[in-house]
Amino acid sequence: MNPPNEDAPLRSTSPSGPGSDVTLDGVSRWYGNVVAVNDVTMTLGPGVTGLLGPNGAGKTTVLHMMAGFLAPSRGTVTVGGAPTWRNPSVYEKLGLVSEREAVHDFLTAREFLLVSAKLHKLPDPASAAQRALELVEMTDAQDRRIGTYSKGMRQRTRVAAALVHDPEVLLLDEPFNGMDPRQRLHMMELLHRLGAAGRTILFSSHILEEVEQVSGTVQVIVAGRLAASGDYRAIRRLMSNRPHVFAVQSTDDRRLAVALIGQGSVTGVEIDRAGLTVRAGDYGSFTRALPKIALAEGIRVRRLLPSDESLESVFSYLVEA
Incomplete structure (x- = not known):
């Protein structure tokens, strides 16, 4: 593995512009009589935020509503002021790494990234794919079939696909799964760089040490409700x-x-x-x-x-x- 490529291109975005804000306003989601998310209001701006909660707390439901996979039963979910539900254009500024893996094993990483770039109708798909592979340090293995990769390599390839169109908003559900310590360290550094460049990044993790190292800002979901929001040290003092x-x-x-x-x-x-x-x-x-x-x-x-x-x-x- 190559050392972290800190010179890999990162476009800076305006840290004060509303285009990268993710907003949930009075959002609830229920399935029959089961309430998964209950009256959650939050706004995420540029920087890195950790999404925390016990298993079954509603984290994945929140992420899926942000990504437009689920409609809120009540309330509104917007990215850059635009609703996410039934709005495919939101993916022009949003990248997603879901917890469930969806990568075709017969493709190489370069082919997978090239397809992703073409789906986004980028003007130079090959350059965009190469740039994303460099960001996640996958250029050495880019011409191997994904079916031969370790879980950590597959995860980094999926992150590259989410970054191929240089999104302003990045949503990641358990992004460090399967990564070895070296890979996790590099991914943490990459998320820091993306946040510093003005991206809005929300990632969930069940490993508290990972969240503590990547971000001091958290959104804590407990039993479907927003239990705390902000810098966790300030939360403790309150x-x-x-x-x-x-x-x-x-x-x-x-x-x-x-x-x-x-x-x-x-x-x-x-x-x-x-x-x-x-x-x-x-x-x-x-x-x-x-x-x-x-x-x-x-x-x-x-x-x-x-x-x-x-x-x-x-x-x-x-x-x-």
Whole structure:
């Protein structure tokens, strides 16, 4: 495999234009008496966003409505202001990688990309196909039949097909499935570059570490409803019903622990060889009070680290709520 081709061409789009916005407004989708998605409202702009939720939460249904595969039972879904349902022209600006694989094994990657480019009626299909293959590092194997590929190679070929027409919006359902660590790293770097160039990218994943590495911005679906939206660290700080946990190291941990016990926002303090573990009911009150308390006691704080602001913690709190 070649090293990441950071010089592969990426067209920049306007980060402030509405052409790449994806909007769901009061969207619900039900199947008979079963409600899959319930009154979801969200707007996605340029950048990379992770779509999270337990199995059966409604993630794939949301993606399929964004892609125009499903009609909302209620509400509207638009891309760049245009409805997605029964509107094939939306694919002029939208690329999709669905979870279900649909690649013809008898074709080579280059043939598959060339067909995709021709279906989009691009002026130079061969150049577009080559560019997309370069973006996903598949040029070395482009003339092998797809049936001989590993799952990770097939997945990268599908991503290339979604990128062949240089879309403003990219929707990916479990895009890292089957990729080895090296392939995942390159795909993460590619998504970062696409988002920085002004694309609107939404990807679902059941592996929280992947979402945490690719994007700090999340949309969390739980039981068909939008449970949280935005930067997951900011979401955590707004969870007033959950105590915030901090790891603290100072020049005198014992004296600082005694002083902190009397602070109104502190609900518990533990001390061990690694330092202090402090539980606080209010994030802002504690972080404002700590410097004042340390200064008054003549103690220097060497480290202050929120220890439960990982995406895994936020997600588990939301799912349990």
